[in-house]
Amino acid sequence: MAKLTVRDLDVKGKEVLMRVDFNVPLKDGEITNDARIVAALPTIKFLLDGGARLVLCSHLGRPKNEPDPAFSLKPVAVRLSELLGKEVKFVPAAIGPEAEAARASMKDGDVVLLENVRFYPGEKRNDPEFAKALLGNATLFVNDAFGTAHRAHASTEGVTHFAEKSAMGFLIERELEYLEGKLENPEKPFVVIMGGAKVSDKIEVLSKLMEKADTFLIGGAMANTFLAAEGYDLGASKIEGDKLDLAREILANAKAKGVKFVLPADVRVTMKFEDGAETFCTAPFAEGGKVPEGGMAIDIGDKAIEEFSAIIKDAKTVLWNGPMGVFEMDCFAKGTKEIAEALADSSAISIVGGGDSVTAAKKFKVQDKLSFCSTGGGASLELLEGKVLPGVGALSDKCCCCKQK
Numbered sequence: 454m455a456k457l458t459v460r461d462l463d464v465k466g467k468e469v470l471m472r473v474d475f476n477v478p479l480k481d482g483e484i485t486n487d488a489r490i491v492a493a494l495p496t497i498k499f500l501l502d503g504g505a506r507l508v509l510c511s512h513l514g515r516p517k518n519e520p521d522p523a524f525s526l527k528p529v530a531v532r533l534s535e536l537l538g539k540e541v542k543f544v545p546a547a548i549g550p551e552a553e554a555a556r557a558s559m560k561d562g563d564v565v566l567l568e569n570v571r572f573y574p575g576e577k578r579n580d581p582e583f584a585k586a587l588l589g590n591a592t593l594f595v596n597d598a599f600g601t602a603h604r605a606h607a608s609t610e611g612v613t614h615f616a617e618k619s620a621m622g623f624l625i626e627r628e629l630e631y632l633e634g635k636l637e638n639p640e641k642p643f644v645v646i647m648g649g650a651k652v653s654d655k656i657e658v659l660s661k662l663m664e665k666a667d668t669f670l671i672g673g674a675m676a677n678t679f680l681a682a683e684g685y686d687l688g689a690s691k692i693e694g695d696k697l698d699l700a701r702e703i704l705a706n707a708k709a710k711g712v713k714f715v716l717p718a719d720v721r722v723t724m725k726f727e728d729g730a731e732t733f734c735t736a737p738f739a740e741g742g743k744v745p746e747g748g749m750a751i752d753i754g755d756k757a758i759e760e761f762s763a764i765i766k767d768a769k770t771v772l773w774n775g776p777m778g779v780f781e782m783d784c785f786a787k788g789t790k791e792i793a794e795a796l797a798d799s800s801a802i803s804i805v806g807g808g809d810s811v812t813a814a815k816k817f818k819v820q821d822k823l824s825f826c827s828t829g830g831g832a833s834l835e836l837l838e839g840k841v842l843p844g845v846g847a848l849s850d851k852c853c854c855c856k857q858k
């Protein structure tokens with residue numbers, strides 16, 4: 454059933470809790486890509502213009518369920534304030550007396566940003582008490598955090614059980630419209646490129662995606678786990694040791710289904726994880742290549758870049774989530790840059806999803822040549838799987854009796 458959207462709410466004079474995904478990349482306290490903040494602006498402006506008293510909440514990174522200044526949303530409040538051209542009061546707590554006082558003093562058209570919801574153990578546990586406290590006196594809830602809509606957490610799912618009405622914002626609406634439309638029956642060959650660092654989060658999704666995709670190109674830390682599962686020597690690379698059996702299962706599954714599952718033929722190695730470090734490519738693994746002792750696979754190798762690019766050239770649809778290497782440092786960025794460029798040059802429908810992947814697309818100036826940049830990485834993959842995202846499924850159904858207008 455269709456879900457309520459912000460257009461269906463009468464927000465004038467009401468306190469509205471809005472979940473956004475302000476999980477933006479930070480370097481030395483500076484935001485390196487504000488795309489996720491910019492993407493939330495239409496809904497924020499719409500609610501403020503409608504006279505709401507707007508309380509924004511988000512997570513940032515993966516703190517250990519307790520306050521950690523490295524994951525504070527304070528710099529985000531500053532940036533949001535600049536983008537909106539109006540004061541955004543930052544509240545250094547998400548619940549409790551300080552948050553309550555700040556919320557009680559709001560006037561219509563005011564906006565505050567609460568501190569990182571993941572500073573509280575109740576968030577990821579989806580604890581009803583935490584959800585209730587977070588909702589506070591707000592009766593309306595708006596979710597526009599597409600990037601986190603695949604998580605059933607207190608601020609995405611839990612709060613909907615206590616709000617009178619829960620609606621989606623324009624960002625979620627736009628993402629669903631595009632992604633559901635393009636990914637339900639993707640034009641073939643359909644290539645999924647996966648990389649990045651969240652291996653255990655995303656490895657399970659791979660088997661399910663085999664029903665839809667013809668080819669998988671695997672890079673980043675994700676590839677290390679598969680290469681290790683194949684028995685190759687990966688030195689000191691980032692590997693998820695407890696996922697090796699699962700990786701083998703996925704490889705066998707792909708073979709049985711006739712799905713092309715392409716691991717990097719070679720990898721780029723560094724002996725030191727630092728900016729400006731020297732790197733070299735291994736020989737192809739099939740020819741006895743290996744990562745030397747103490748070395749780290751930090752990017753896909755030159756032969757892998759060549760093979761991946763050729764496959765991208767012939768694709769009709771490509772979904773890319775997860776950088777091919779640690780692209781944040783120029784010395785480890787070649788694979789991600791060249792794959793981004795191959796995608797930009799291809800005539801395929803190209804969808805890039807994920808906070809860091811979109812940051813990479815922007816860094817390598819290919820963003821405008823892609824068909825769609827999604828703010829969600831894991832979320833877009835789960836959508837492709839055909840799942841109802843918990844943050845969307847929990848919103849109020851649209852029906853004549855629950856419409857306010």
Ligand SMILES: Nc1ncnc2c1ncn2[C@@H]1O[C@H](COP(=O)(O)OP(=O)(O)OP(=O)(O)O)[C@@H](O)[C@H]1O
Pocket residue numbers: 600648649650651672673674677691750751752774775776777778779780781806807808809810811828829830831832
């Ligand atoms: N070989 C590697 N070793 C270690 N880290 C890697 C490697 N390759 C990529 N990474 C890191 O992966 C991170 C991004 O992974 P991530 O899975 O978060 O992608 P994403 O596009 O942000 O998706 P999501 O939105 O789901 O988080 C980057 O910060 C990058 O440095």
Ligand SMILES: O=C(O)[C@H](O)COP(=O)(O)O
Pocket residue numbers: 474476514515600601604807808829830831832
């Ligand atoms: O960057 C993301 O994919 C979202 O913000 C969700 O973050 P998470 O994977 O830490 O839940």
Ligand SMILES: [Mg+2]
Pocket residue numbers: 807808809830
């Ligand atoms: Mg990320």
